[in-house]
Amino acid sequence: MYKKKHLPRIPHAFFKWYCKENKYEELHGDLEELYNDRVRNGSRLKANLMYFYETLLCFQPYAIKKNHGQTNSSIGMLKNFYFTAIRNLVKRKSYFLINILGLSIGIASFILISLYVINEMSYDRFHQNHENTYRINSKSASKAYTRDRATVPPPMAKVLLDNYPEVEKVTRLTRGEEGFIELGDKKFNEGGILFVDSSFLQVFDFKLLKGDPKMALVNPRSIVLSESYARKYFGDANPMGREITVEKDTAFYIVTGISEDVPANSHLQFNILASLSTHDKWSTNEWITEGLHTYIIMKENTSIKALQAKLDEIAYKHLFPEIESYSGLTMAEWQEAGNNAGYYPISLKDIHLRSSSTDELEVKGNISYMYVYALIGIIILFMAIFNFVNMAIAQSSSRAREVGVRKVMGSTKKSLVFQYVLESIIVSFASTLLAIIIVLFVMPYFTALVGKNLEFGLTSSYIGIVLVFCLATFTGILAGFYPALVLSAFQPVDVLKGTFSKGGKSGLLQNFLVTIQFAASIFIIIGTIIIHGQIEFMLNKNLGFDKDQVLIIKRPDGLNRNLEVFKNDLLKNPNVRSVVNSQAIPGKHYGIRSYRKKDDPSAYVFKNNQIGFDYGELMNLELVSGRFFSKEYRSDSNALIINEEAASVLGFEDAVGQTLFSPWRREGEFMKIIGVVKNFNFESLHKNIEPISLELAPNNMRGYISVKMSNGQSVNEVVNYVENTWSKYSPNQPFQYFFFDEEYETLYKSEFRTKQVFIVFAALSIFIACLGLIGLIAYMTSIRKKEIGIRKVLGASTHTLVNLLSNQILRLIMIGTIVSWPIAYLASDYWLRNFADRLTVTPWLYLIPTFFVILIISLAVSFQTIKASRSNPIDSLRQE
């Protein structure tokens, strides 16, 4: 049975457009036959490309409609148009250059931004089943908090697969912590091994280069390496079946497969996959426990609403009984107390940009930033187009005579419009070619700017190139249409009699466009300053703790029992002020603990950190009441410090001395609150401060050691000292450290990127606006040269002339400013709502960018006007 394939749309439309009707059937029949044969024998892409190539090849006289344009002579006319255009452009080289430069920068910016947005939008769509793939998230709420996590309890997957026939495949995964990989005598420290179910490679389309995708991850201690990691570990040798040690585990992991490297537009990034069956803890049947990322593929045509109903049912059947037994309440009572819990699905393709969950596996994108980027791209492109339109209108008077003559010779208005649109298309094609070169050239800088590799480049598909040329045509038509109308409307009588004044009367539209350009520039600059201000605000705000001059050592469990000795040794260095170990540091790795009050059944779930002595002093936390942990009190291992927020959630007037129960402790054991600290921002400022509890860390655990240095001068020396001490006590594990303040900034990575992108494009936008303005003024003054000469002869001063020439522009800038302020206000207000703690917007944030823009423009303008008004009148008047 022959299956009909769809021809690529754009080339087909192109062919249909140019092909003679009486030849269409046979010619296109041939092309279609070739296309279909190619699709059947090989790749779709190749067939598409060849089809496109052949439609271009067939664009020849024997196939082209005769009546294109009007008659045969239109080819001659076209030639004439073309040469007129080229002569004109060459005649006014400097304006042509300004036009081309502005347009190509505009188009290049637009292409770059589009590529970035397209890449972000393309996340995870390379999986064949992405339309039907979902991840199950969990959400829960109590009076104190709401949580939205990307994970669900481990038994969820099996329940779904066994009881609901709509669910076709499931897979679960979790990111392992950073681990040391050993390979003979080679050691590597690898962040993020992904532990996955054996069905992982069936749910997702990550191809295996070696190994069997069905069996590779079934057995415990199986490991699949990415291609580049396989090379890194084993070089050119065959890695299959080789053994690797992970984390000093006594048993080996066996390499059972090599996968292709993960594309950049996947939210699942891995270099090492290990089988989830390695650890027994994931086969638990408990529902209140650490979760796994769980993905499902639904069968075709199943409703997602029905799935939601199923998930509610699962929560009711499996989760609620466990909550009842934990809390000792009936479900009704528990919900009465303001608690809730449940699950919901999120589509795979929405995970990157639209997820609101914590515990994501990657740095999330943000759909609202995509809108911002797209907006900037479009603004810059249009600014460049406006320049072009303005220049074209300004110059139109100088081509009036040409129009007059053409009209007298019998040219129709339609063909004149066609001529001038064609001219602007020529310019826009030239600019596009230049833009493509710019894009290819600056691509590496751009990827560094946005901080990510792009999976699609300009040249990765023929569609990209086709689209770019569509963009060129579109830009050309958009930019050329209005000037063409203006030009073709000239009356030959006026023009040829000589009564037509060349004066640079600027039309309403021109003023309008200039105003919009400046409004847009000021808008972008205000945006940049507000983003910059907010980031600075977040980094410098009094966070409630001290993040400077703190060196953090990762994985102190490598010290085993030597922790105390290690700490004491460090303190011997005069530049080390204090040393503390903790499970979490602000922004990283907080656990959660739930507590109950005496005689109150409801559970209070707080973020939790396990800390060593001196933590409060090192972080410079402020106590509201009570005290920090101290070595003098033996009972402190059962003591608790909470923050103000937690105290108010618990409803304690005076929290110190109160006791709480914790299900993590033995039955009947209670914990005494010994201190309340002032609220501090222990997570990013995107969030409000949550309740937190601090407990004393049991001896040595994974986590961090913070080393506070006494001053910034001898940093290197201290780092060396710490490293030497480390290798004394932990000879086998590498020393890994970072500086806390630098690490803390990564919480605001996406804001940083946005800021940098904004700065670059703000600079470009102002550059394009100035370019246009300089061109415009240069042209105006050249037309008014004689007027200026006469005014000077009659006694006008340079000062009055500068005023005369720049007056109007300044007025337009003022209007632009007034337009941009309210828009910038609304936009920044919308953006700042992303943050719990925001910068207070002062008028200076608006005034400074405005002054800045005015300053730059005045510089650009005054250079031209001063030059014009200081010229010697003899030069301009002597000619006749």
Added chain:
Amino acid sequence: MQRSSLGEFEEVVLLTVGVLYNNAYAIAIKREIEAQSNRIANISAVHKALYRLEDKGLLESRLGDPQIKRGGKRKRLFLITPLGKKAIDESMALRMRLRNQIPDVAFQWK
């Protein structure tokens, strides 16, 4: 009528049309040329040659039956006209004549 000269590629196409008698349409011709001469013939060049030969009166054509794999379109089948045969023969004869006049010594290198 002026004496119409045959281009090299045109000649190959003309001959192939004869070879493929009754099934000579553009794609078949393209494939035949590729199979026999080991060179790539692009489809547009074949079209161009066919139409030019038809204009010169060396070929005549009719439309065939519609086919599904051509999207339900008919193909144009070409046949050699008597004038076409004459052109082939003349060209062959000219070549043979010239070939035979080459003195043997011209082929003796060293």
